[in-house]
Amino acid sequence: MTHWTLSRRGILRAATLLAGSLAMGSLHAQAPKYPQKPVRLVVPFAAGGAIDAMARPVAEALGRELGQPVIVDNKPGAAGNLGAALVAKAPADGYTLLVGTSATHGANPSLFANLQYDAVADFEPLSLWGAVPNVLVVNAVQGARSVPDLIKAAQREPGQLTYGSAGAGTSLHLAGVMFEKAAKVQLMHVPYKGGAPASMDLLGGSVNMMFDTVSVALPNLRAGKLRALAVAAPERHFALPDVPTFAELGLPGVDAATWAGVFAPRGTPPAVVQELEAAFARVLAQKPVQEALRANGVQIQSLQGERFRSFVTGEIRRWGQLVREARITPE
Template sequence: MKQLVGFVVGILLPGLILMAGGISNSALAQAWPTKPIRIVIAQAPGSATDVISRVVGNQLSVSLGQPIVIDARPGAGGVLGTEVAARSAPDGYTLFMGNNSTHGSNPAVYAKLPYDAIKDFAPISFVASVPYVLVVDPKLPVSTVKEFIALAKSRPGKMNYASAGNGSTHHFCGELLKSMTGIDIQHIPYKGSGPGIAALLGGEVSMMFSNVADIGSQIKAGKVRALAVTAQRRSSILPDVPTMPEAGLPDFEVTSWFGLLVPAGTPSPVIGRLNAETIKVLRRADVKATLTAQGLEVAPGSPEQFAAHIQSEIARFTQIAKAAGIKAE
């Protein structure tokens, strides 16, 4: 009899535990959130990542009924902030606005990172994308990519470019340009795209690649000169600026993108609710109009779609980095 009881318990107990866990998760999804939420970003305040996080966060705060704060942790080309998010408790109270640097170029060019971009995160939804643009100091006597390349070749090692840090996509773009054209320009890494743009505006560097959302207003004000966007079609807010293919570099295509993630291990019901609420927010006409005005193309989707995008981006960046010999310094 004791053996029979032991056998039955052995069969039923695991199932009962699983059922209890399911009830717990369901209750968690209904009760969550019960306190403020933070969105960690790996870029500086004022960056496109920051602006997008605030636009999305403000509306998510309304739909979730809790305050959402932006926690900016810039530095090391996005590595510092990404590690902070990866090491946070997987309880639904820390979100991360990842991008093409944190989940694209960094894993491709750093030999070792303090986190795994795939295993340490659970995707929520892709948010939006925008092309990069090659911009130069307006005092330079160039108005096209061809003229810039010619000038750089006439001054080997004497010109420089800014980036948002070692391993950032800005850095990746600069090294890709060097590899494709044979120019010799020096890399000057800054702690974020904002400081890099400030360096360009102050005449400390000759050029940089910046995403259109970050530097569109400075281009329109004539503070920097745009030579080409790194996409197959022109930007909606910079219609007069040619694409890299139009400028003579048909294989130069790098897009800046943004998406929400959470630390791996976050309960699936919370991920499901976050995905649903994020899609609702991004489909709102006013939110879409705000982001589109920054040159962004809004494209929310499922966690599975975003996961596939991240994997394909890391693979693509890795392939290009190997071919061009691009490494984080």
């Protein structure tokens, strides 16, 4: 009787261990180590642009960290909304990621009434990379010598001084709105289909000023064709150490930059999210990546997880308030 009881207990114990082993084996079979194939990084803007230039060195380094290629896939259209919507609807498995920006996850939720994605509910924020601030530039021959001079001229002729932008609702336009509000002046906005034609008209003297990203403005600044008056950022830019910020000039409300970071579709497994957050933190700490980003005017700001999520919600709130107050609508 005792022998039979011990045998039964032994059998039950063995069965339990076997069941546990099979369950663990099944679990491991269902969740192979991420990633097992190339990762697609969707850039919702054209190849060769500022966001694309930020994404490529990060993607290359991320591929080395993950041990799988990270393929940049440009999906431009609708101010970044097309690519953002595509990723929002992609499988939440970590193999399709989005380079989100101050447009897709900043101003656009307030600018566009019928977005095909929810900037907060549809995404897992993974990592902020950094930002390229805007700088107020004028024609070096015809333009004002300083921000105070520009403000005085605008006060003498309300609504007569013009500023170009890459289009209504872009960060270049919103920076101008911020400047008008902070300086208490009225300017005339001249929207273009892109920053390049606006810059050409500034060089030709057709508009009085414009906000442009530091990276785009630098060649003409160094060539002496444009003059930088102030940087729309909390601190001076490393490429323009002699150019003051608007805050230094008594206009603290003028803070506008093009930032970029990466997002996964909401519902991506927590283990994959953690793996990607850690990988991006390592990538952004690498000197070659930092040098590549700085070469494009990027002020690096590495934020992951909840810190990045808080940053995004703050940006949506900040840009949304400005868009509503100024009653800005996309063209």
